[in-house]
Structure formats: C-alpha cells, structure tokens
C-alpha cells in the first residue's frame with residue numbers, strides 16, 4: 001500500500017473516531033434523561049456502562065491510529081514493531097493501524113491472557 005494512501009486512510013479513521021467519541025460523550029448526558037429501551041431491560045450493563053465501554057474502545061483504536069501515523073512520520077510504517085519484518089500487504093490493507101505481523105500479534109495476544 002502506498003504510504004500516502006495509508007496516511008489518508010489513517011487520518012480518515014482518526015476523524016471518524018473523534019466523531020464517535022464526541023457523539024458518545026454527548027449521548028452520555030442525554031441517556032440520564034431516561035427513555036431506556038425496554039428491549040434492554042434484561043441486560044446487566046446499564047446504558048452508561050455500555051457507553052463508557054464504547055468510548056474506551058474508540059479511544060484505544062484512536063491511539064493505535066495515532067501510533068501508526070507516527071510510524072509513517074519516522075519511516076517505520078509497514079514493519080512489525082516487534083521483529084521489524086514487513087507486515088503483509090493484505091493485513092495492512094485490512095487494518096492500516098496494525099503494528100505487528102501475524103506471528104508477533106499472536107504471541108502478544110497469548111501473553112495477555
């Protein structure tokens with residue numbers, strides 16, 4: 001993938017995530033006014049909990065996107081941050097913010113659990 005294309009896709013993602021976060025933050029205040037969805041009555045999570053989780057996810061993704069943009073700037077974009085081998089093109093196409101090759105990501109995921 002061309003670096004310029006990667007950069008514009010990442011900048012779009014960052015803009016989307018910024019919008020998502022501000023919408024979710026905005027909803028957080030509206031939700032307190034009631035109007036709960038009766039279909040959600042059985043859920044253990046309150047609307048606010050779900051909202052906070054969504055904000056957290058968006059902020060995590062945003063951090064990944066910002067890190068990928070920083071790697072474009074320092075010239076290391078497209079290489080695995082752990083082993084420095086090139087990240088396969090299809091993987092970058094699918095997830096432009098990805099920081100690791102498949103084996104390193106798998107190792108990291110295993111370590112986490």
Ligand SMILES: [Zn+2]
Nearest residue numbers: 080083101104
């Ligand atoms: Zn690797």
